[in-house]
Every structure is written in C-alpha cells, then in structure tokens.
Amino acid sequence: MLVKTPNGAQDIRAIWMENGVVKAINQRALPHRFEIVEIDNSEALAEAISDMTIRGAPSIGAAAAYGMALAAIRGEDMEDAADRMRSTRPTAHDLFYAVNLMLSERERLPGAADEYSDSIVARCKSIGEHGLDLIRDGSKILTHCNAGALATIDFGTALAPMRLARRAGKEFFVYVDETRPRLQGAKLTAWELLNEGIDHAIISDNASGHYIRADVDVVIVGADRIAGNGDFANKIGTYEKAVLARENGVPFYVAAPISTFDSSLLSGDEIVIEQRSPDEVLILDGVRVAPEGSDALNPAFDMTPSRYVSGFITEVGLLKPDELSKLLDTQ
Amino acid sequence: MLVKTPNGAQDIRAIWMENGVVKAINQRALPHRFEIVEIDNSEALAEAISDMTIRGAPSIGAAAAYGMALAAIRGEDMEDAADRMRSTRPTAHDLFYAVNLMLSERERLPGAADEYSDSIVARCKSIGEHGLDLIRDGSKILTHCNAGALATIDFGTALAPMRLARRAGKEFFVYVDETRPRLQGAKLTAWELLNEGIDHAIISDNASGHYIRADVDVVIVGADRIAGNGDFANKIGTYEKAVLARENGVPFYVAAPISTFDSSLLSGDEIVIEQRSPDEVLILDGVRVAPEGSDALNPAFDMTPSRYVSGFITEVGLLKPDELSKLLDTQ
Numbered sequence: 001m002l003v004k005t006p007n008g009a010q011d012i013r014a015i016w017m018e019n020g021v022v023k024a025i026n027q028r029a030l031p032h033r034f035e036i037v038e039i040d041n042s043e044a045l046a047e048a049i050s051d052m053t054i055r056g057a058p059s060i061g062a063a064a065a066y067g068m069a070l071a072a073i074r075g076e077d078m079e080d081a082a083d084r085m086r087s088t089r090p091t092a093h094d095l096f097y098a099v100n101l102m103l104s105e106r107e108r109l110p111g112a113a114d115e116y117s118d119s120i121v122a123r124c125k126s127i128g129e130h131g132l133d134l135i136r137d138g139s140k141i142l143t144h145c146n147a148g149a150l151a152t153i154d155f156g157t158a159l160a161p162m163r164l165a166r167r168a169g170k171e172f173f174v175y176v177d178e179t180r181p182r183l184q185g186a187k188l189t190a191w192e193l194l195n196e197g198i199d200h201a202i203i204s205d206n207a208s209g210h211y212i213r214a215d216v217d218v219v220i221v222g223a224d225r226i227a228g229n230g231d232f233a234n235k236i237g238t239y240e241k242a243v244l245a246r247e248n249g250v251p252f253y254v255a256a257p258i259s260t261f262d263s264s265l266l267s268g269d270e271i272v273i274e275q276r277s278p279d280e281v282l283i284l285d286g287v288r289v290a291p292e293g294s295d296a297l298n299p300a301f302d303m304t305p306s307r308y309v310s311g312f313i314t315e316v317g318l319l320k321p322d323e324l325s326k327l328l329d330t331q
Numbered sequence: 332m333l334v335k336t337p338n339g340a341q342d343i344r345a346i347w348m349e350n351g352v353v354k355a356i357n358q359r360a361l362p363h364r365f366e367i368v369e370i371d372n373s374e375a376l377a378e379a380i381s382d383m384t385i386r387g388a389p390s391i392g393a394a395a396a397y398g399m400a401l402a403a404i405r406g407e408d409m410e411d412a413a414d415r416m417r418s419t420r421p422t423a424h425d426l427f428y429a430v431n432l433m434l435s436e437r438e439r440l441p442g443a444a445d446e447y448s449d450s451i452v453a454r455c456k457s458i459g460e461h462g463l464d465l466i467r468d469g470s471k472i473l474t475h476c477n478a479g480a481l482a483t484i485d486f487g488t489a490l491a492p493m494r495l496a497r498r499a500g501k502e503f504f505v506y507v508d509e510t511r512p513r514l515q516g517a518k519l520t521a522w523e524l525l526n527e528g529i530d531h532a533i534i535s536d537n538a539s540g541h542y543i544r545a546d547v548d549v550v551i552v553g554a555d556r557i558a559g560n561g562d563f564a565n566k567i568g569t570y571e572k573a574v575l576a577r578e579n580g581v582p583f584y585v586a587a588p589i590s591t592f593d594s595s596l597l598s599g600d601e602i603v604i605e606q607r608s609p610d611e612v613l614i615l616d617g618v619r620v621a622p623e624g625s626d627a628l629n630p631a632f633d634m635t636p637s638r639y640v641s642g643f644i645t646e647v648g649l650l651k652p653d654e655l656s657k658l659l660d661t662q
Contacts, residue, residue, distance in 0.1 A: 282517070
C-alpha cells in the first residue's frame with residue numbers, strides 16, 4: 001500500500017520481516033499517527049496480535065508466521081511458540097492455519113513465512129486485477145468497513161480494485177461508510193484511500209441508502225465467510241447495503257479470496273453470528289452516550305443472502321453466485 | 332412524560348410555565364443528568380432555544396410562545412421579543428407560526444401560550460391512541476431517531492403509541508437505532524423508554540437490517556415533512572429502514588400530526604435535503620475519528636417514497652397513503 005510520509009510516498013506492507021526483525025504498521029495509532037513497530041521476539045509479537053497493533057485475519061496469519069520465524073531464529077521451543085501464537089486471538093482461522101504450516105516448515109524459516117505472506121499478497125493483487133473493469137472514470141463506489149491492505153498485508157480485497165484502478169490513472173469517488181460501532185471505515189478505509197490519492201468522503205451508515213438511491217454506481221464489500229450457496233457473512237450493516245443496492249438497481253460485488261468460501265456450509269443460515277460487547281455501542285472513545293440502565297445489542301456480523309450479490313471478485317476471476325458450486329466442487 | 336426521580340416517578344412536560352416562570356428539561360444534560368432550567372426573561376429563553384437546551388420543532392414552538400409570554404409579563408416591546416425569538420433557529424416552521432400567533436393574541440398571554448402548548452400535547456396523545464392497536468403484548472418494535480416527548484412537549488409522535496401501550500400494561504420490546512451522527516436514539520429515545528419502563532436495547536444503525544430480517548414486527552418513525560403524495564422526509568437513515576421493512580414484509584408506520592403534511596409539495600422530490608457540518612460525522616465528543624485530510628458528507632434527512640409506508644398515524648386516525656389526498660383536500 002502507498003503511505004505518504006514527509007520523505008514522499010512509500011509502498012509498504014502492513015507487516016514484513018527485514019534482517020531478522022518483524023516490522024508492522026501500528027494499526028492502533030491510525031488514523032492519527034503513522035508508526036512502524038519493530039519486534040524481535042515471539043512474546044512481543046504475540047502481544048502485538050492480542051492488543052490489535054496488527055489486525056485483520058490475513059495480516060494476523062502473516063504475523064503468526066513471522067512469530068514462528070522469530071522463534072526459530074532465536075532457537076526457542078517451536079511447540080511453545082506455536083501455543084503462544086494460538087492463544088492470541090481464538091477465532092481467526094488464518095492464524096491457526098499459518099502456525100500449523102510453519103510448524104511443518106520449521107526447517108525453512110523465515111523463508112516459508114515470507115512465502116506464505118507473498119502468496120496472500122499475490123491473491124489480493126489478483127482480486128484487484130479481476131475487479132478492475134468494474135471501476136470506470138467517474139464511477140461512484142460505496143464500500144463498508146475496512147476490506148483493505150491493513151487487514152490483508154497488502155492491496156486488500158474490496159479495496160484492491162480501487163487501488164489498482166487509481167494507479168492505472170482512473171479518477172473516481174468512494175463513499176466510505178463510517179461503519180459503527182468500531183468505525184473501521186472512518187478510521188482505516190479513509191486513511192488507505194487518502195494515502196492512495198483516491199477521492200472519497202466518509203458518511204454515517206445511515207446515509208448510505210440516500211446515496212445508493214441518488215448517486216452510487218457500484219457497491220464493493222469484503223466477506224468474512226461465504227457459504228456454498230453464496231450467502232455470506234460480513235461486517236454488520238452489509239446486509240442493509242445489499243438490499244438497498246438491489247432495490248435501486250445498483251450492482252453489488254463481494255471481493256474475497258477462495259479461502260473465504262466454506263463449502264461445508266450449505267447456506268448462510270448455518271453461519272453463527274458473534275455478539276460482541278454492548279460497550280462498543282454504548283461508549284464512544286471513553287464517553288458513555290446512552291443513559292445508565294439502557295443496554296445494547298451488538299452483533300459483529302450479519303448474513304446477506306446470495307440473491308443480492310451481482311458477483312464475487314476472487315483471485316480466479318469474477319464469479320456469479322450460480323457459478324460457485326462448480327468452483328467449490330473442484331477445490 | 333414519566334421521569335424517574337429519587338422522589339418517585341413524576342409526569343412532566345419538556346416545557347411549561349408556572350407562576351410566571353418558564354421551566355424546561357435541559358436536553359443538553361441528557362441522558363446523564365436530569366435537570367430543570369428556570370427562565371424568567373425572553374433573552375434567556377431565546378438563548379435556551381439557540382443552544383439546544385430546548386430542541387424539537389414542537390417544543391421549540393412552545394418555547395417561543397412562552398418567550399412571548401415572558402415578554403408580555405415584563406412589559407417588553409412585543410415586536411422586539413418576536414424578532415428575538417425568530418432569530419434563534421432559522422428553519423423551524425413551528426417557531427415562526429407560534430410567534431405570529433402570540434403576537435395576534437398578545438392581550439391573552441400567558442393563557443394563549445398555554446393553550447398553544449396544550450393543543451400540541453392533545454394532538455400527540457391522540458396520535459398515541461390511534462396507534463395503540465399496532466402494539467401487542469410481545470411486539471418487537473424498531474424506531475429511529477427521537478420522535479419523542481422531549482421533542483413535542485409531551486407523548487411524542489412515534490413514541491406516543493409505545494408510551495400509551497406501556498401505561499395500558501402491555502409488555503413489548505423496542506430496538507432503538509442509535510441514530511448517527513447525533514445519536515438522538517441512544518441519548519434521548521433510550522432515556523424516554525427507560526423512564527417509561529419500556530424494555531429496549533440500543534443498536535448501531537448498521538444492525539437494524541439484521542433485526543428487521545430476524546425479529547422486528549413493526550417499524551414506527553416520525554416525520555419532518557410529508558408531501559401531498561405521502562413521500563416524506565425524516566432523519567437520515569429512515570429510508571434505509573423503510574426499504575428493509577418492505578423487503579422483509581414488516582409493516583412500516585409514520586407517526587405525525589396533520590400539521591406535518593405539506594400539500595404544496597406534490598412529491599418528495601421537491602423536499603430540499605439540508606446538509607449539515609461534516610464535523611458531526613468526523614468528530615465524536617471532541618475526538619476526531621477520521622484522518623486529517625478526509626472529508627465527510629452529512630445529509631440531515633432523507634426522503635422515503637410513500638410506497639414503503641403502511642400507514643400514517645395521525646391525530647385524526649390511521650391513514651393509508653392513498654387516503655391522504657382526500658384529507659388534504661378538506662384541510
């Protein structure tokens with residue numbers, strides 16, 4: 001991803017390894033301060049995952065792989081290091097996959113960690129290339145949450161086509177849903193777009209319907225998990241935008257790598273929706289906004305039925321929902 | 332409205348006059364502190380409107396009427412007092428109407444101000460009675476923004492049926508959209524429901540689609556202005572909820588007094604949407620959440636076409652959109 005610095009624009013990843021040291025963008029400091037943390041031991045790396053200095057499932061997977069590389073370099077017990085990584089964030093699938101892969105490749109570290117990371121970046125870049133034609137000069141795009149480079153080491157999923165389109169010289173405009181309750185749109189997506197020189201405006205989530213009706217040409221979002229029939233789970237609010245897009249004849253695309261497809265799930269009804277702490281809704285930057293005594297409900301994700309999806313932008317191409325079953329059969 | 336205090340529940344209005352002094356709930360102090368301000372001169376009353384100690388178009392209208400009453404009691408120049416009231420909030424129709432009415436009734440103040448206020452309260456109570464049957468034991472209701480007693484002196488519009496249903500002993504549950512950017516749902520609607528003993532939970536605006544799909548039986552909102560064909564403007568985000576309700580077969584009702592209907596507008600396309608300061612989106616309780624350099628768009632209202640409306644709850648009864656023209660012809 002491009003990052004504007006006092007010394008000009010740099011092209012960097014969310015996390016990488018250099019001379020035996022792991023470097024990562026401190027995502028807790030964004031959007032106000034751009035800061036690279038340097039980590040030289042697996043304990044500190046595990047802490048950086050736990051405290052969300054590094055976030056986003058693919059970026060967490062890469063971080064865990066590099067944590068294993070640090071352990072190998074320092075001659076630590078690899079099984080202990082693996083347990084330490086696994087205990088950071090209990091639900092991120094990529095993390096467990098990466099740790100097990102690095103255990104089986106322990107003789108090839110840190111090279112295997114770099115390869116793992118490179119493969120994710122290559123898939124995201126390919127998603128960007130397959131989605132490039134959806135963005136034209138003058139397009140008005142709406143996106144939700146942060147399906148960007150910060151979360152996926154580089155390029156992003158929903159943001160990958162926008163990034164490549166801008167670098168190819170296209171001029172377009174992005175409506176950025178602020179994405180309550182955690183505001184990943186306002187905090188992270190806006191920061192990425194600003195750094196890539198992409199024209200954009202942040203809107204309250206309530207305003208997306210107004211703009212989808214009046215002005216938006218295409219909606220592009222990411223996905224956390226996609227069932228065999230194309231129903232998918234993504235950040236809370238995605239379902240609303242999908243319904244509003246179809247109601248107004250606006251194409252709605254989901255950008256995600258093939259690894260997000262879970263053919264063990266026949267439909268989205270089997271996807272369990274995580275409920276997070278009510279405090280994310282009730283307390284903003286330390287200030288309670290609701291009366292004492294009022295509670296909140298805070299589902300982290302919602303499920304969008306496949307009938308609202310115009311297509312899936314993947315590293316193997318643009319797929320219609322009814323083309324998924326063929327792809328998944330050959331996986 | 333009922334307000335729980337250390338001395339038990341009181342039944343009070345958002346604003347009233349007592350022994351020549353105006354008393355009002357300080358809406359700036361909510362939801363954290365319940366406080367009655369006492370105002371004995373028209374300058375201080377104008378200031379209380381300007382700084383939003385008193386807010387909501389009908390409550391502002393009553394405040395301006397009482398401001399005129401204070402001026403009359405103190406023997407002030409009534410035209411000067413009228414100008415002072417008119418300069419507080421330039422767009423609230425009720426304010427100008429109330430000031431002109433009080434000028435024409437200057438010999439009957441403060442009695443005329445009380446009558447004006449009473450007539451608004453009576454209309455809201457009547458809205459509550461006409462909407463009462465929409466709420467059953469066990470109903471799950473969703474509402475947006477604050478169409479409550481604080482804004483309308485007493486009872487509210489969308490909240491009036493809920494208030495009367497609860498007082499009639501019905502048990503039901505309300506999903507309260509937090510209503511970004513100004514959070515009137517989390518701050519004011521939740522406070523009103525809490526004080527009336529109505530079971531509720533605050534949700535991020537992004538979660539309303541998820542719950543409309545899964546659990547909501549009826550959506551009830553207010554309206555700022557309703558065109559002759561039933562299209563209406565209301566707080567930003569209302570359109571989204573209306574589309575989601577219809578998509579899921581959930582009835583969607585608009586509660587508003589007849590004075591909200593503007594038969595001079597043939598359709599909602601003639602309603603001008605106010606754009607408010609981007610800072611309401613970018614800055615939360617004094618803390619900027621977006622990167623420096625990112626801008627925001629902040630429409631205060633959106634327009635919902637009448638085809639999404641199941642009915643209008645008014646003081647003259649429950650009206651279908653296609654029954655409006657007859658009513659408006661006889662106005």
